[in-house]
Amino acid sequence: MRVLIAGAGLAGLSCAKYLIDAGYTPIILERRDVLGGKVAAWKDKDGDWYETGLHIFFGAYPNVLQLFKELNIETRLQWKKHTMIFNQPNAPGTYSQFNFPDLPAPFNGIAAILRNNDMLTWSEKIRFGIGLLPAMIQGQKYVEAMDKYSWSEWMRKQNIPSRVEKEVFIAMSKALNFIRPEEISSTILLTALNRFLQEKNGSKMAFLDGSPTERMCQPIADYITKHGGEIRLNSSLKEILLTPDGIVEGFLVRGLSGKPDYVENADLYVSAMPVDPLKVLLPKSWQQQDFFQRLNGLKGVPVINVHLWFDRKLTDIDHLLFSRSPLLSVYADMSNTCREYSNRDCSMLELVLAPAKDWISKSDECIVQAVLAELEKLFPQHLTGNNKVKLLKYHLVKTPLSVYKAIPGCQECRPSQETPISNFYLAGDYTMQRYLASMEGAVLSGKLTAGAITKAHSEVNSSNL
Numbered sequence: 001m002r003v004l005i006a007g008a009g010l011a012g013l014s015c016a017k018y019l020i021d022a023g024y025t026p027i028i029l030e031r032r033d034v035l036g037g038k039v040a041a042w043k044d045k046d047g048d049w050y051e052t053g054l055h056i057f058f059g060a061y062p063n064v065l066q067l068f069k070e071l072n073i074e075t076r077l078q079w080k081k082h083t084m085i086f087n088q089p090n091a092p093g094t095y096s097q098f099n100f101p102d103l104p105a106p107f108n109g110i111a112a113i114l115r116n117n118d119m120l121t122w123s124e125k126i127r128f129g130i131g132l133l134p135a136m137i138q139g140q141k142y143v144e145a146m147d148k149y150s151w152s153e154w155m156r157k158q159n160i161p162s163r164v165e166k167e168v169f170i171a172m173s174k175a176l177n178f179i180r181p182e183e184i185s186s187t188i189l190l191t192a193l194n195r196f197l198q199e200k201n202g203s204k205m206a207f208l209d210g211s212p213t214e215r216m217c218q219p220i221a222d223y224i225t226k227h228g229g230e231i232r233l234n235s236s237l238k239e240i241l242l243t244p245d246g247i248v249e250g251f252l253v254r255g256l257s258g259k260p261d262y263v264e265n266a267d268l269y270v271s272a273m274p275v276d277p278l279k280v281l282l283p284k285s286w287q288q289q290d291f292f293q294r295l296n297g298l299k300g301v302p303v304i305n306v307h308l309w310f311d312r313k314l315t316d317i318d319h320l321l322f323s324r325s326p327l328l329s330v331y332a333d334m335s336n337t338c339r340e341y342s343n344r345d346c347s348m349l350e351l352v353l354a355p356a357k358d359w360i361s362k363s364d365e366c367i368v369q370a371v372l373a374e375l376e377k378l379f380p381q382h383l384t385g386n387n388k389v390k391l392l393k394y395h396l397v398k399t400p401l402s403v404y405k406a407i408p409g410c411q412e413c414r415p416s417q418e419t420p421i422s423n424f425y426l427a428g429d430y431t432m433q434r435y436l437a438s439m440e441g442a443v444l445s446g447k448l449t450a451g452a453i454t455k456a457h458s459e460v461n462s463s464n465l
């Protein structure tokens with residue numbers, strides 16, 4: 001059976017991989033000339049990589065880890081020390097760490113929090129712990145029910161001092177969804193905390209050893225093509241064509257360089273596009289259906305990934321850092337954290353700028369100036385005074401509509417991978433799965449889609465016997 005998939009992000013690639021394993025023939029149509037969607041990366045004229053986003057893998061990513069194992073590329077994940085490092089705005093250039101000792105969960109997480117005295121007082125830690133009790137006792141059901149509150153509202157409801165939000169959770173919200181605690185659904189933070197506290201290595205972090213396009217997407221693509229599947233770059237889905245019964249008849253693909261559009265047919269169809277382009281392409285007769293109408297509650301959030309190359313080393317920290325800066329979210333010196341980007345003499349900082357709503361339409365020069373001004377607080381010893389480091393070059397990747405903005409009420413809008421249309425399925429980090437908008441969520445969604453297809457089809461087969 002041929003399955004046509006629109007989108008070669010991690011969801012589309014994972015869906016195709018697991019369809020191959022189940023004996024199907026997937027054909028992926030990708031709009032751009034590069035694999036990976038939100039993990040895509042490019043090489044500049046000097047041979048240096050720049051990426052759509054600074055990407056971190058967590059111990060709590062079972063499906064990504066399983067996929068790496070199946071492709072025999074596990075050694076490409078460079079695991080870092082089990083710690084979380086925060087900049088200290090009140091003492092520029094210094095750090096505060098949450099170190100996770102080698103104890104079973106949740107004791108390692110509790111010990112990490114209790115032993116950090118830079119950021120929270122004992123009374124704040126105790127009140128936060130008490131506030132978290134319902135989530136720990138009632139589990140996922142409670143976490144889902146809290147989707148009606150923003151994180152700030154939930155913290156107030158649980159009587160947790162506002163300083164806890166300021167010290168820890170502005171940084172966490174920005175890292176998880178590129179927005180602030182007043183906006184983010186409390187389900188997002190509670191889900192992450194649950195994973196981090198319930199699994200011993202849940203919050204342990206890894207960096208890929210090179211560019212995600214080459215080191216992660218290409219092996220998935222090779223597996224797909226080696227086993228009879230196909231991936232066509234520069235192939236944009238232009239229209240979903242319907243039969244008179246309202247199911248999919250074919251995908252109309254945009255012709256390039258003056259070539260005419262063409263129709264591609266298959267037995268089954270999958271959208272692995274992000275939710276924003278999918279909404280634009282929904283056929284009129286589907287738009288009235290409640291299932292598709294709920295997609296209107298989901299919209300991508302803007303974010304900017306900034307890369308700065310310097311003439312000297314700024315730090316030797318080999319880890320992710322939470323900047324706790326108003327302009328920036330997380331960052332890392334990729335010359336330390338990533339084997340292929342390694343440089344013993346010069347730093348390459350990759351920084352996520354979020355929230356990016358007010359910056360996304362500004363010029364690259366203007367954004368870089370603002371980032372450099374922020375860096376004076378993070379690296380005062382290198383960016384102020386007479387012996388300042390020199391910025392050699394920069395690259396910015398702006399994503400105006402990235403992962404769905406996880407505001408209160410969104411969980412209800414997230415669709416299942418099966419749709420009311422019998423030959424049309426959805427994959428993508430925004431579809432319903434327990435890992436939210438992440439690489440793990442995208443990979444799991446693709447796997448769930450392949451599973452739903454296999455299940456529906458084997459049922460059709462057995463009922464035909």
Ligand SMILES: Cc1cc2nc3c(=O)[nH]c(=O)nc-3n(C[C@H](O)[C@H](O)[C@H](O)COP(=O)(O)OP(=O)(O)OC[C@H]3O[C@@H](n4cnc5c(N)ncnc54)[C@H](O)[C@@H]3O)c2cc1C
Pocket residue numbers: 006007008009010011012029030031032035036037038039052053054055056057235236237238272273274277303304305352399402403427428429430437438439440441442
């Ligand atoms: C700055 C940034 C930092 C991030 N950091 C992390 C992190 O540290 N850890 C983590 O787990 N996750 C992180 N994420 C999230 C993660 O990248 C995404 O959740 C995941 O990659 C989404 O995969 P996807 O396949 O669902 O969607 P996408 O990657 O968006 O893939 C969709 C694909 O569909 C294609 N497409 C669109 N329209 C059409 C069309 N008409 N025809 C054909 N193809 C089309 C697109 O070109 C794209 O390739 C980050 C994201 C960003 C932007």
